[in-house]
Amino acid sequence: MVTLTLRPDQPFNLDHTLSCGQVFRWEQRNGWWYGVVGERVLKVRQERDTLTFHGAGRKFFRDYFQLDADLPKIHNSIDRDPVIHAAIEAYRGLRIVWQPPWECTLSYLCATYSNIPIIRKRIELLSHQFGDEVWFEGVRFYTFPSPEQLSSHCCDQLNGCKLGYRAPYLHETACRLGREPGWEEKVASLPYEEARHYLRTLKGIGPKAADCILLFAFQKYEAFPVDVWIRRIVERHYPQYATYHKGDVNERIRQFGMDFFGPYAGYAQEYLFCAREKLSLD
DNA sequence: AACCAGGTCATGA
DNA sequence: TCATGACATGGT
Numbered sequence: 001m002v003t004l005t006l007r008p009d010q011p012f013n014l015d016h017t018l019s020c021g022q023v024f025r026w027e028q029r030n031g032w033w034y035g036v037v038g039e040r041v042l043k044v045r046q047e048r049d050t051l052t053f054h055g056a057g058r059k060f061f062r063d064y065f066q067l068d069a070d071l072p073k074i075h076n077s078i079d080r081d082p083v084i085h086a087a088i089e090a091y092r093g094l095r096i097v098w099q100p101p102w103e104c105t106l107s108y109l110c111a112t113y114s115n116i117p118i119i120r121k122r123i124e125l126l127s128h129q130f131g132d133e134v135w136f137e138g139v140r141f142y143t144f145p146s147p148e149q150l151s152s153h154c155c156d157q158l159n160g161c162k163l164g165y166r167a168p169y170l171h172e173t174a175c176r177l178g179r180e181p182g183w184e185e186k187v188a189s190l191p192y193e194e195a196r197h198y199l200r201t202l203k204g205i206g207p208k209a210a211d212c213i214l215l216f217a218f219q220k221y222e223a224f225p226v227d228v229w230i231r232r233i234v235e236r237h238y239p240q241y242a243t244y245h246k247g248d249v250n251e252r253i254r255q256f257g258m259d260f261f262g263p264y265a266g267y268a269q270e271y272l273f274c275a276r277e278k279l280s281l282d
Numbered sequence: 283a284a285c286c287a288g289g290t291c292a293t294g295a
Numbered sequence: 296t297c298a299t300g301a302c303a304t305g306g307t
Contacts, residue, residue, distance in 0.1 A: 021288065022288095108288080111287095111288055111289085112287095112288080112289040112290060113286095113287065113288090113289045113290075114287055114288075114289085115286080115287035115288080116287085116288070117287095118287075119287095119288080165290095165291095166290095169290090203290090203291085204289090204290070204291090205290085206289055206290045206291080207289085207290090208288070208289060208290090209288090209289075209290085212288070225288075226288095227287095227288040227289075228286090228287075228288075228289085229287095229288070230288085250289090273288075
């Protein structure tokens with residue numbers, strides 16, 4: 001067991017961070033959050049300024065939860081209007097988690113044209129079917145399957161995981177990235193637009209999924225993923241977006257979001273997404 | 283029973 | 296380049 005005392009000037013809220021829909025494999029059980037990240041099973045809880053965790057050391061948790069990122073500075077940089085201001089107030093302490101690229105890519109392949117509970121189910125089924133067993137406190141967990149573990153099966157076998165028409169996308173991505181082991185370093189080293197272009201060469205990864213992957217796995221915080229919710233929020237609360245004319249509606253909203261919110265537009269997007277239920281959208 | 287969900291692809295003008 | 300329809304699945 002390890003504990004970590006949070007600095008008073010650096011807000012962190014574990015519940016907001018894990019329940020906002022950026023990660024899909026964390027579950028809250030009797031006061032603790034359990035999750036599988038990479039090869040490890042992790043267990044965390046927060047009591048005010050104290051984080052208690054099992055399964056990895058301090059450095060892992062600092063990196064994973066981005067505890068060294070200057071969140072007040074990020075808040076200030078995106079706090080441009082009353083709508084985002086209220087979202088920041090409501091979800092202060094939400095941090096963008098640093099996800100493993102491979103799992104993040106497959107997760108957002110599963111996420112297209114779907115909803116969060118079903119995305120979680122698909123990812124759980126994939127891990128159960130093709131991942132490795134890991135035991136933790138007498139409970140069995142499964143790691144997320146590697147490219148090899150997925151590509152060694154055919155599409156039909158993958159489709160046991162309720163992937164629907166996405167099964168061939170996952171399969172092709174597993175085959176290709178399995179043969180391209182340097183892809184993570186390559187994407188990480190590329191500037192945002194070029195990295196985005198590369199990810200979009202994967203079948204099934206469009207503008208929105210690419211932006212989620214860049215934001216959640218590659219720390220490209222300028223990325224502003226546009227899904228149906230963000231689209232509704234922007235159309236309702238940020239009519240200025242209409243001054244942008246290049247591309248389709250989602251592309252115009254993306255351009256607006258990046259310009260309006262700046263280098264941490266992705267944080268703004270995440271706070272708005274979390275606040276989607278509270279914002280009027282008619 | 284229609285309609286929707288953290289969209290993307292292929293097609294056609 | 297942009298709009299349009301198909302697409303698997305499960306929940307409401």
